[in-house]
Amino acid sequence: MKKISAILLSLFLLTSAFSSVHASEQSVSVELNGEQFQFSNALPIIENGVTLVPMRPLLEKLGIQVEWDESTGTVSGSKEGLSLSLKIGSKRADANGQAVTLEVEPKLIQNVTYVPLRFVAETVGYQVAWNSSLRQVSLTSGKQSEDSKGFLWKIENKGNTVYMLGTIHTVDKTIYPLRPEIENAFNAADYLGVEIDFTKIVPDELTKLITDVSEYKDGTTLKDHISAETYNKVTAFLKENGLPENSFDNIKAWYAQQQMGTILAAKQDLNEGMGIDMYFMGKAINTKKPIIGLETFESQYQVFNNFSDSLQEKLLLQFLDPNSLPSSATEMSMDDILKVWKTGDEKNLVKFVDALRWDDDYFKGMQTDRNLAMAEKIKGYLNSDKKETYMIALGASHFAGDSGLVTMLEKQGFKVEKQ
Structure with a gap:
Protein backbone atom coordinates (compact mmCIF):
# COMPACT_ATOMS: atom_id res chain seq x y z
CA MET A 1 0.00 0.00 0.00
CA VAL A 21 -23.88 12.88 9.45
CA HIS A 22 -24.87 12.95 5.82
CA ALA A 23 -25.78 9.29 5.37
CA SER A 24 -28.09 8.77 2.43
CA GLU A 25 -31.52 7.24 2.71
CA GLN A 26 -30.78 4.42 0.31
CA SER A 27 -31.64 0.82 1.15
CA VAL A 28 -29.52 -1.17 3.56
CA SER A 29 -26.95 -3.60 2.15
CA VAL A 30 -25.11 -6.47 3.82
CA GLU A 31 -21.58 -7.65 3.09
CA LEU A 32 -20.28 -11.07 4.20
CA ASN A 33 -16.49 -11.47 4.31
CA GLY A 34 -16.12 -8.78 1.67
CA GLU A 35 -18.82 -10.07 -0.71
CA GLN A 36 -22.24 -8.53 -1.26
CA PHE A 37 -25.06 -10.54 0.32
CA GLN A 38 -28.00 -11.07 -2.02
CA PHE A 39 -31.49 -11.27 -0.44
CA SER A 40 -33.46 -11.61 -3.72
CA ASN A 41 -36.93 -10.07 -3.41
CA ALA A 42 -37.15 -9.35 0.36
CA LEU A 43 -34.70 -6.62 1.40
CA PRO A 44 -33.21 -5.70 4.80
CA ILE A 45 -34.89 -2.92 6.78
CA ILE A 46 -34.00 -0.77 9.78
CA GLU A 47 -36.40 -0.43 12.71
CA ASN A 48 -35.51 1.67 15.76
CA GLY A 49 -31.85 1.53 14.78
CA VAL A 50 -31.83 -2.28 14.42
CA THR A 51 -31.20 -3.96 11.05
CA LEU A 52 -33.71 -6.73 10.35
CA VAL A 53 -33.14 -9.19 7.50
CA PRO A 54 -35.03 -12.12 5.97
CA MET A 55 -34.36 -15.08 8.22
CA ARG A 56 -33.94 -18.06 5.95
CA PRO A 57 -31.34 -16.71 3.46
CA LEU A 58 -29.33 -15.29 6.38
CA LEU A 59 -29.24 -18.52 8.35
CA GLU A 60 -28.41 -20.58 5.27
CA LYS A 61 -25.63 -18.23 4.19
CA LEU A 62 -24.07 -18.30 7.67
CA GLY A 63 -24.19 -22.10 7.71
CA ILE A 64 -26.58 -22.30 10.65
CA GLN A 65 -28.58 -25.52 11.04
CA VAL A 66 -32.20 -24.53 11.58
CA GLU A 67 -35.15 -26.07 13.39
CA TRP A 68 -38.57 -24.46 13.03
CA ASP A 69 -41.48 -24.97 15.43
CA GLU A 70 -44.52 -23.74 13.51
CA SER A 71 -46.88 -24.17 16.45
CA THR A 72 -44.96 -21.67 18.62
CA GLY A 73 -43.34 -19.59 15.89
CA THR A 74 -39.91 -20.43 17.31
CA VAL A 75 -36.73 -20.86 15.30
CA SER A 76 -33.67 -22.55 16.78
CA GLY A 77 -30.26 -22.60 15.14
CA SER A 78 -26.84 -24.04 15.84
CA LYS A 79 -23.35 -23.85 14.36
CA GLU A 80 -20.12 -25.39 15.66
CA GLY A 81 -21.31 -25.59 19.25
CA LEU A 82 -22.99 -22.16 19.23
CA SER A 83 -26.76 -21.83 19.43
CA LEU A 84 -29.61 -19.36 19.31
CA SER A 85 -33.37 -19.34 19.68
CA LEU A 86 -35.88 -16.69 18.56
CA LYS A 87 -39.64 -16.41 18.64
CA ILE A 88 -41.73 -14.31 16.28
CA GLY A 89 -43.30 -11.38 18.10
CA SER A 90 -41.17 -11.81 21.23
CA LYS A 91 -38.16 -9.81 22.44
CA ARG A 92 -37.06 -12.75 24.57
CA ALA A 93 -34.31 -14.78 22.92
CA ASP A 94 -31.56 -17.23 23.80
CA ALA A 95 -27.89 -16.84 22.85
CA ASN A 96 -25.64 -19.78 23.68
CA GLY A 97 -27.74 -20.76 26.67
CA GLN A 98 -28.17 -17.25 28.05
CA ALA A 99 -31.43 -15.27 28.04
CA VAL A 100 -31.25 -12.05 25.98
CA THR A 101 -33.71 -9.19 25.54
CA LEU A 102 -33.80 -7.97 21.94
CA GLU A 103 -34.23 -4.34 20.93
CA VAL A 104 -36.67 -5.35 18.18
CA GLU A 105 -38.55 -8.64 18.05
CA PRO A 106 -38.54 -11.01 15.00
CA LYS A 107 -41.62 -10.45 12.87
CA LEU A 108 -43.54 -11.48 9.80
CA ILE A 109 -43.63 -8.92 6.98
CA GLN A 110 -45.56 -9.95 3.88
CA ASN A 111 -45.12 -13.62 4.82
CA VAL A 112 -41.34 -13.23 5.24
CA THR A 113 -39.81 -13.78 8.69
CA TYR A 114 -37.39 -10.99 9.63
CA VAL A 115 -34.79 -11.36 12.42
CA PRO A 116 -32.24 -8.96 14.01
CA LEU A 117 -29.06 -9.29 11.96
CA ARG A 118 -26.52 -8.33 14.63
CA PHE A 119 -27.97 -10.70 17.25
CA VAL A 120 -27.90 -13.68 14.92
CA ALA A 121 -24.45 -12.98 13.46
CA GLU A 122 -22.68 -12.21 16.74
CA THR A 123 -24.24 -15.22 18.49
CA VAL A 124 -22.62 -17.58 16.00
CA GLY A 125 -19.22 -15.88 16.04
CA TYR A 126 -19.26 -13.13 13.41
CA GLN A 127 -17.99 -9.59 13.90
CA VAL A 128 -20.51 -6.93 12.84
CA ALA A 129 -19.66 -3.40 11.69
CA TRP A 130 -21.98 -0.63 10.47
CA ASN A 131 -20.97 1.89 7.79
CA SER A 132 -23.38 4.81 8.17
CA SER A 133 -22.27 6.65 5.02
CA LEU A 134 -22.85 3.57 2.83
CA ARG A 135 -25.74 2.22 4.95
CA GLN A 136 -23.96 -1.10 4.90
CA VAL A 137 -23.57 -3.87 7.48
CA SER A 138 -20.34 -5.88 7.21
CA LEU A 139 -20.08 -9.39 8.67
CA THR A 140 -16.65 -10.92 9.18
CA SER A 141 -16.15 -14.53 10.18
CA GLY A 142 -13.70 -15.46 12.90
CA LYS A 143 -11.93 -17.72 10.42
CA GLN A 144 -11.05 -14.88 8.10
CA SER A 145 -8.19 -13.75 10.32
CA GLU A 146 -6.63 -14.45 13.67
CA ASP A 147 -7.89 -12.47 16.63
Whole structure:
Protein backbone atom coordinates (compact mmCIF):
# COMPACT_ATOMS: atom_id res chain seq x y z
CA MET A 1 0.00 0.00 0.00
CA LYS A 2 1.22 3.52 -0.76
CA LYS A 3 3.12 5.15 2.09
CA ILE A 4 1.19 7.97 3.70
CA SER A 5 2.02 10.34 6.52
CA ALA A 6 1.54 8.93 10.01
CA ILE A 7 -0.18 12.22 10.83
CA LEU A 8 -3.13 11.18 8.69
CA LEU A 9 -4.07 8.45 11.13
CA SER A 10 -4.75 10.89 13.95
CA LEU A 11 -7.29 12.76 11.82
CA PHE A 12 -9.62 10.01 10.72
CA LEU A 13 -12.24 10.40 13.43
CA LEU A 14 -12.70 14.03 12.51
CA THR A 15 -12.74 13.18 8.82
CA SER A 16 -15.44 10.56 9.29
CA ALA A 17 -17.65 12.78 11.40
CA PHE A 18 -19.01 14.86 8.56
CA SER A 19 -19.66 11.94 6.19
CA SER A 20 -21.43 10.04 8.95
CA VAL A 21 -23.88 12.88 9.45
CA HIS A 22 -24.87 12.95 5.82
CA ALA A 23 -25.78 9.29 5.37
CA SER A 24 -28.09 8.77 2.43
CA GLU A 25 -31.52 7.24 2.71
CA GLN A 26 -30.78 4.42 0.31
CA SER A 27 -31.64 0.82 1.15
CA VAL A 28 -29.52 -1.17 3.56
CA SER A 29 -26.95 -3.60 2.15
CA VAL A 30 -25.11 -6.47 3.82
CA GLU A 31 -21.58 -7.65 3.09
CA LEU A 32 -20.28 -11.07 4.20
CA ASN A 33 -16.49 -11.47 4.31
CA GLY A 34 -16.12 -8.78 1.67
CA GLU A 35 -18.82 -10.07 -0.71
CA GLN A 36 -22.24 -8.53 -1.26
CA PHE A 37 -25.06 -10.54 0.32
CA GLN A 38 -28.00 -11.07 -2.02
CA PHE A 39 -31.49 -11.27 -0.44
CA SER A 40 -33.46 -11.61 -3.72
CA ASN A 41 -36.93 -10.07 -3.41
CA ALA A 42 -37.15 -9.35 0.36
CA LEU A 43 -34.70 -6.62 1.40
CA PRO A 44 -33.21 -5.70 4.80
CA ILE A 45 -34.89 -2.92 6.78
CA ILE A 46 -34.00 -0.77 9.78
CA GLU A 47 -36.40 -0.43 12.71
CA ASN A 48 -35.51 1.67 15.76
CA GLY A 49 -31.85 1.53 14.78
CA VAL A 50 -31.83 -2.28 14.42
CA THR A 51 -31.20 -3.96 11.05
CA LEU A 52 -33.71 -6.73 10.35
CA VAL A 53 -33.14 -9.19 7.50
CA PRO A 54 -35.03 -12.12 5.97
CA MET A 55 -34.36 -15.08 8.22
CA ARG A 56 -33.94 -18.06 5.95
CA PRO A 57 -31.34 -16.71 3.46
CA LEU A 58 -29.33 -15.29 6.38
CA LEU A 59 -29.24 -18.52 8.35
CA GLU A 60 -28.41 -20.58 5.27
CA LYS A 61 -25.63 -18.23 4.19
CA LEU A 62 -24.07 -18.30 7.67
CA GLY A 63 -24.19 -22.10 7.71
CA ILE A 64 -26.58 -22.30 10.65
CA GLN A 65 -28.58 -25.52 11.04
CA VAL A 66 -32.20 -24.53 11.58
CA GLU A 67 -35.15 -26.07 13.39
CA TRP A 68 -38.57 -24.46 13.03
CA ASP A 69 -41.48 -24.97 15.43
CA GLU A 70 -44.52 -23.74 13.51
CA SER A 71 -46.88 -24.17 16.45
CA THR A 72 -44.96 -21.67 18.62
CA GLY A 73 -43.34 -19.59 15.89
CA THR A 74 -39.91 -20.43 17.31
CA VAL A 75 -36.73 -20.86 15.30
CA SER A 76 -33.67 -22.55 16.78
CA GLY A 77 -30.26 -22.60 15.14
CA SER A 78 -26.84 -24.04 15.84
CA LYS A 79 -23.35 -23.85 14.36
CA GLU A 80 -20.12 -25.39 15.66
CA GLY A 81 -21.31 -25.59 19.25
CA LEU A 82 -22.99 -22.16 19.23
CA SER A 83 -26.76 -21.83 19.43
CA LEU A 84 -29.61 -19.36 19.31
CA SER A 85 -33.37 -19.34 19.68
CA LEU A 86 -35.88 -16.69 18.56
CA LYS A 87 -39.64 -16.41 18.64
CA ILE A 88 -41.73 -14.31 16.28
CA GLY A 89 -43.30 -11.38 18.10
CA SER A 90 -41.17 -11.81 21.23
CA LYS A 91 -38.16 -9.81 22.44
CA ARG A 92 -37.06 -12.75 24.57
CA ALA A 93 -34.31 -14.78 22.92
CA ASP A 94 -31.56 -17.23 23.80
CA ALA A 95 -27.89 -16.84 22.85
CA ASN A 96 -25.64 -19.78 23.68
CA GLY A 97 -27.74 -20.76 26.67
CA GLN A 98 -28.17 -17.25 28.05
CA ALA A 99 -31.43 -15.27 28.04
CA VAL A 100 -31.25 -12.05 25.98
CA THR A 101 -33.71 -9.19 25.54
CA LEU A 102 -33.80 -7.97 21.94
CA GLU A 103 -34.23 -4.34 20.93
CA VAL A 104 -36.67 -5.35 18.18
CA GLU A 105 -38.55 -8.64 18.05
CA PRO A 106 -38.54 -11.01 15.00
CA LYS A 107 -41.62 -10.45 12.87
CA LEU A 108 -43.54 -11.48 9.80
CA ILE A 109 -43.63 -8.92 6.98
CA GLN A 110 -45.56 -9.95 3.88
CA ASN A 111 -45.12 -13.62 4.82
CA VAL A 112 -41.34 -13.23 5.24
CA THR A 113 -39.81 -13.78 8.69
CA TYR A 114 -37.39 -10.99 9.63
CA VAL A 115 -34.79 -11.36 12.42
CA PRO A 116 -32.24 -8.96 14.01
CA LEU A 117 -29.06 -9.29 11.96
CA ARG A 118 -26.52 -8.33 14.63
CA PHE A 119 -27.97 -10.70 17.25
CA VAL A 120 -27.90 -13.68 14.92
CA ALA A 121 -24.45 -12.98 13.46
CA GLU A 122 -22.68 -12.21 16.74
CA THR A 123 -24.24 -15.22 18.49
CA VAL A 124 -22.62 -17.58 16.00
CA GLY A 125 -19.22 -15.88 16.04
CA TYR A 126 -19.26 -13.13 13.41
CA GLN A 127 -17.99 -9.59 13.90
CA VAL A 128 -20.51 -6.93 12.84
CA ALA A 129 -19.66 -3.40 11.69
CA TRP A 130 -21.98 -0.63 10.47
CA ASN A 131 -20.97 1.89 7.79
CA SER A 132 -23.38 4.81 8.17
CA SER A 133 -22.27 6.65 5.02
CA LEU A 134 -22.85 3.57 2.83
CA ARG A 135 -25.74 2.22 4.95
CA GLN A 136 -23.96 -1.10 4.90
CA VAL A 137 -23.57 -3.87 7.48
CA SER A 138 -20.34 -5.88 7.21
CA LEU A 139 -20.08 -9.39 8.67
CA THR A 140 -16.65 -10.92 9.18
CA SER A 141 -16.15 -14.53 10.18
CA GLY A 142 -13.70 -15.46 12.90
CA LYS A 143 -11.93 -17.72 10.42
CA GLN A 144 -11.05 -14.88 8.10
CA SER A 145 -8.19 -13.75 10.32
CA GLU A 146 -6.63 -14.45 13.67
CA ASP A 147 -7.89 -12.47 16.63
CA SER A 148 -6.42 -8.96 16.66
CA LYS A 149 -4.45 -8.37 19.84
CA GLY A 150 -4.74 -4.59 20.00
CA PHE A 151 -3.89 -2.48 23.03
CA LEU A 152 -5.83 -2.96 26.26
CA TRP A 153 -4.97 -1.79 29.78
CA LYS A 154 -6.82 -2.10 33.10
CA ILE A 155 -6.85 0.16 36.18
CA GLU A 156 -8.70 -0.54 39.44
CA ASN A 157 -9.21 1.98 42.25
CA LYS A 158 -11.74 2.32 45.10
CA GLY A 159 -13.91 -0.44 43.62
CA ASN A 160 -13.97 1.21 40.18
CA THR A 161 -12.47 -0.36 37.06
CA VAL A 162 -11.35 1.38 33.88
CA TYR A 163 -10.40 -0.61 30.79
CA MET A 164 -8.46 1.56 28.35
CA LEU A 165 -8.60 0.39 24.72
CA GLY A 166 -6.31 1.94 22.13
CA THR A 167 -8.23 2.01 18.85
CA ILE A 168 -7.80 2.80 15.17
CA HIS A 169 -10.49 5.13 13.85
CA THR A 170 -10.34 3.90 10.25
CA VAL A 171 -9.55 0.27 9.45
CA ASP A 172 -10.04 -2.49 6.92
CA LYS A 173 -11.91 -5.78 7.39
CA THR A 174 -8.86 -7.73 8.53
CA ILE A 175 -8.82 -6.00 11.92
CA TYR A 176 -11.70 -8.22 13.06
CA PRO A 177 -12.33 -10.37 15.02
CA LEU A 178 -11.04 -8.73 18.20
CA ARG A 179 -9.61 -10.98 20.89
CA PRO A 180 -12.01 -12.17 23.64
CA GLU A 181 -10.40 -10.04 26.36
CA ILE A 182 -11.40 -6.88 24.49
CA GLU A 183 -14.95 -8.07 23.92
CA ASN A 184 -15.20 -9.18 27.56
CA ALA A 185 -14.01 -5.76 28.76
CA PHE A 186 -16.83 -4.16 26.80
CA ASN A 187 -19.37 -6.64 28.16
CA ALA A 188 -18.24 -5.94 31.73
CA ALA A 189 -18.42 -2.17 31.38
CA ASP A 190 -21.28 -0.06 32.70
CA TYR A 191 -20.26 2.76 30.35
CA LEU A 192 -18.44 3.13 27.03
CA GLY A 193 -16.21 6.19 26.83
CA VAL A 194 -15.06 7.47 23.41
CA GLU A 195 -13.46 10.62 22.06
CA ILE A 196 -16.76 11.84 20.60
CA ASP A 197 -20.22 10.42 21.21
CA PHE A 198 -21.58 10.15 17.66
CA THR A 199 -25.02 9.12 18.93
CA LYS A 200 -25.67 12.69 20.07
CA ILE A 201 -25.07 14.24 16.66
CA VAL A 202 -27.59 16.91 15.67
CA PRO A 203 -26.90 17.22 11.91
CA ASP A 204 -27.96 20.86 11.51
CA GLU A 205 -25.95 21.93 14.55
CA LEU A 206 -22.85 20.05 13.40
CA THR A 207 -23.10 21.48 9.88
CA LYS A 208 -23.31 24.99 11.34
CA LEU A 209 -20.34 24.31 13.62
CA ILE A 210 -18.21 23.04 10.74
CA THR A 211 -19.17 26.05 8.62
CA ASP A 212 -18.35 28.45 11.46
CA VAL A 213 -14.90 27.03 12.18
CA SER A 214 -13.76 25.87 8.74
CA GLU A 215 -14.68 28.75 6.43
CA TYR A 216 -12.94 32.11 6.07
CA LYS A 217 -15.12 34.99 7.25
CA ASP A 218 -12.88 37.94 6.39
CA GLY A 219 -13.25 37.89 2.61
CA THR A 220 -10.04 35.95 2.06
CA THR A 221 -9.75 32.54 0.43
CA LEU A 222 -7.39 29.59 0.72
CA LYS A 223 -4.91 31.05 -1.78
CA ASP A 224 -4.43 34.07 0.54
CA HIS A 225 -3.20 31.85 3.38
CA ILE A 226 -0.83 29.46 1.62
CA SER A 227 1.94 29.88 -0.92
CA ALA A 228 1.15 30.01 -4.63
CA GLU A 229 3.17 26.83 -5.08
CA THR A 230 1.10 24.93 -2.51
CA TYR A 231 -2.16 26.32 -3.92
CA ASN A 232 -1.21 25.03 -7.38
CA LYS A 233 -0.62 21.60 -5.86
CA VAL A 234 -4.06 21.75 -4.24
CA THR A 235 -5.78 22.50 -7.54
CA ALA A 236 -3.81 19.73 -9.23
CA PHE A 237 -4.92 17.29 -6.50
CA LEU A 238 -8.56 18.26 -7.00
CA LYS A 239 -8.32 17.97 -10.78
CA GLU A 240 -6.66 14.56 -10.46
CA ASN A 241 -9.56 13.38 -8.32
CA GLY A 242 -12.27 14.70 -10.66
CA LEU A 243 -13.27 17.72 -8.56
CA PRO A 244 -13.55 21.42 -9.50
CA GLU A 245 -10.22 23.17 -8.99
CA ASN A 246 -11.79 25.81 -6.71
CA SER A 247 -13.52 23.28 -4.43
CA PHE A 248 -11.41 24.23 -1.40
CA ASP A 249 -11.24 27.99 -1.94
CA ASN A 250 -13.65 28.92 0.86
CA ILE A 251 -12.32 26.55 3.51
CA LYS A 252 -9.27 26.78 5.73
CA ALA A 253 -6.21 24.72 4.98
CA TRP A 254 -6.66 22.34 7.94
CA TYR A 255 -10.16 21.42 6.79
CA ALA A 256 -9.04 21.06 3.19
CA GLN A 257 -6.43 18.62 4.47
CA GLN A 258 -9.13 16.59 6.20
CA GLN A 259 -11.16 16.44 3.00
CA MET A 260 -8.07 15.16 1.21
CA GLY A 261 -7.79 12.49 3.89
CA THR A 262 -11.32 11.34 3.14
CA ILE A 263 -10.53 11.09 -0.58
CA LEU A 264 -7.31 9.14 -0.02
CA ALA A 265 -8.89 6.80 2.54
CA ALA A 266 -11.61 5.92 0.04
CA LYS A 267 -8.96 5.14 -2.59
CA GLN A 268 -7.13 2.84 -0.19
CA ASP A 269 -10.32 0.94 0.73
CA LEU A 270 -10.28 2.17 4.32
CA ASN A 271 -13.61 2.38 6.09
CA GLU A 272 -14.50 4.73 8.94
CA GLY A 273 -17.71 2.77 9.49
CA MET A 274 -15.63 -0.25 10.48
CA GLY A 275 -13.42 1.72 12.88
CA ILE A 276 -13.08 0.15 16.32
CA ASP A 277 -14.68 3.16 18.01
CA MET A 278 -17.72 2.93 15.74
CA TYR A 279 -17.87 -0.84 16.19
CA PHE A 280 -18.21 -0.52 19.95
CA MET A 281 -20.59 2.43 19.71
CA GLY A 282 -22.84 0.22 17.58
CA LYS A 283 -22.70 -2.51 20.20
CA ALA A 284 -23.42 0.02 22.97
CA ILE A 285 -26.49 1.28 21.14
CA ASN A 286 -27.80 -2.26 20.67
CA THR A 287 -27.24 -3.18 24.33
CA LYS A 288 -28.41 0.20 25.69
CA LYS A 289 -25.01 0.76 27.29
CA PRO A 290 -24.54 4.49 28.07
CA ILE A 291 -21.93 6.27 25.93
CA ILE A 292 -19.73 9.06 27.30
CA GLY A 293 -17.84 11.50 25.08
CA LEU A 294 -14.53 12.64 26.58
CA GLU A 295 -14.29 15.37 23.96
CA THR A 296 -16.64 17.25 21.64
CA PHE A 297 -16.67 18.05 17.94
CA GLU A 298 -16.05 21.68 18.82
CA SER A 299 -13.03 20.96 21.02
CA GLN A 300 -11.44 18.74 18.37
CA TYR A 301 -12.06 21.18 15.53
CA GLN A 302 -10.71 24.07 17.59
CA VAL A 303 -7.39 22.26 17.96
CA PHE A 304 -6.89 22.59 14.21
CA ASN A 305 -8.51 26.01 13.97
CA ASN A 306 -5.93 27.37 16.42
CA PHE A 307 -2.98 26.23 14.32
CA SER A 308 -1.09 28.98 12.49
CA ASP A 309 -1.39 29.40 8.73
CA SER A 310 2.14 28.04 8.42
CA LEU A 311 1.30 24.85 10.32
CA GLN A 312 -1.94 24.39 8.40
CA GLU A 313 0.00 24.63 5.15
CA LYS A 314 2.37 21.93 6.43
CA LEU A 315 -0.66 19.72 7.04
CA LEU A 316 -1.72 20.18 3.43
CA LEU A 317 1.75 19.33 2.20
CA GLN A 318 1.77 15.96 3.97
CA PHE A 319 -0.46 14.78 1.11
CA LEU A 320 0.70 17.07 -1.66
CA ASP A 321 4.43 16.82 -1.07
CA PRO A 322 5.38 14.19 1.55
CA ASN A 323 9.07 15.02 1.03
CA SER A 324 8.41 18.36 2.74
CA LEU A 325 8.13 16.55 6.10
CA PRO A 326 10.80 14.70 8.07
CA SER A 327 11.14 11.09 6.93
CA SER A 328 9.99 9.88 10.37
CA ALA A 329 6.57 11.40 9.69
CA THR A 330 6.06 9.54 6.42
CA GLU A 331 7.80 6.21 6.83
CA MET A 332 4.77 4.27 8.16
CA SER A 333 1.97 3.11 5.87
CA MET A 334 -1.56 2.16 6.83
CA ASP A 335 -0.53 -1.48 6.45
CA ASP A 336 2.21 -0.84 9.00
CA ILE A 337 -0.21 0.74 11.46
CA LEU A 338 -2.75 -2.07 11.09
CA LYS A 339 0.00 -4.61 11.71
CA VAL A 340 1.11 -2.74 14.83
CA TRP A 341 -2.43 -2.88 16.18
CA LYS A 342 -3.10 -6.50 15.29
CA THR A 343 0.09 -7.67 16.96
CA GLY A 344 -0.15 -5.33 19.96
CA ASP A 345 3.34 -4.02 19.16
CA GLU A 346 3.75 -1.29 21.78
CA LYS A 347 7.33 -0.49 20.76
CA ASN A 348 6.26 0.48 17.25
CA LEU A 349 3.18 2.26 18.60
CA VAL A 350 5.57 4.55 20.48
CA LYS A 351 7.48 4.99 17.21
CA PHE A 352 4.25 6.15 15.58
CA VAL A 353 3.62 8.64 18.40
CA ASP A 354 7.17 9.95 18.10
CA ALA A 355 6.53 10.53 14.39
CA LEU A 356 3.86 13.05 15.42
CA ARG A 357 6.59 15.21 16.99
CA TRP A 358 7.54 16.66 13.60
CA ASP A 359 6.16 20.00 14.84
CA ASP A 360 6.04 21.10 18.49
CA ASP A 361 2.77 23.03 18.18
CA TYR A 362 1.15 20.15 16.33
CA PHE A 363 2.19 17.61 18.96
CA LYS A 364 1.08 19.85 21.83
CA GLY A 365 -2.35 20.42 20.31
CA MET A 366 -2.98 16.89 19.05
CA GLN A 367 -1.45 14.89 21.89
CA THR A 368 -0.23 16.57 25.09
CA ASP A 369 -3.10 19.00 25.76
CA ARG A 370 -5.81 16.53 24.83
CA ASN A 371 -4.22 13.73 26.87
CA LEU A 372 -4.03 15.95 29.96
CA ALA A 373 -7.75 16.74 29.71
CA MET A 374 -8.75 13.11 29.12
CA ALA A 375 -6.51 11.88 31.95
CA GLU A 376 -8.39 14.13 34.36
CA LYS A 377 -11.72 12.61 33.31
CA ILE A 378 -10.40 9.05 33.66
CA LYS A 379 -8.98 9.98 37.07
CA GLY A 380 -12.47 11.16 38.04
CA TYR A 381 -13.99 7.81 37.10
CA LEU A 382 -11.38 5.96 39.15
CA ASN A 383 -11.81 8.15 42.23
CA SER A 384 -15.61 7.96 42.19
CA ASP A 385 -17.53 6.35 45.06
CA LYS A 386 -19.92 4.65 42.61
CA LYS A 387 -17.90 1.44 42.08
CA GLU A 388 -18.52 1.35 38.34
CA THR A 389 -16.74 -0.13 35.31
CA TYR A 390 -15.79 1.82 32.18
CA MET A 391 -14.33 0.92 28.82
CA ILE A 392 -12.50 3.98 27.49
CA ALA A 393 -11.86 3.53 23.74
CA LEU A 394 -9.58 6.22 22.31
CA GLY A 395 -7.11 6.44 19.44
CA ALA A 396 -4.14 4.21 20.33
CA SER A 397 -1.67 7.10 20.02
CA HIS A 398 -3.20 8.72 23.13
CA PHE A 399 -1.94 5.91 25.37
CA ALA A 400 1.67 5.44 24.28
CA GLY A 401 4.93 7.18 25.07
CA ASP A 402 6.03 9.65 27.74
CA SER A 403 3.08 11.95 27.02
CA GLY A 404 0.54 9.11 26.81
CA LEU A 405 -2.31 8.37 29.18
CA VAL A 406 -0.67 5.21 30.55
CA THR A 407 2.38 7.16 31.73
CA MET A 408 0.29 10.12 32.94
CA LEU A 409 -1.94 7.93 35.11
CA GLU A 410 0.99 5.91 36.44
CA LYS A 411 2.67 9.16 37.52
CA GLN A 412 -0.52 10.01 39.45
CA GLY A 413 -0.19 6.80 41.44
CA PHE A 414 -2.50 4.42 39.57
CA LYS A 415 -1.41 0.87 38.78
CA VAL A 416 -1.92 0.26 35.07
CA GLU A 417 -1.93 -3.36 33.97
CA LYS A 418 -1.47 -4.43 30.33
CA GLN A 419 -4.13 -6.96 29.37
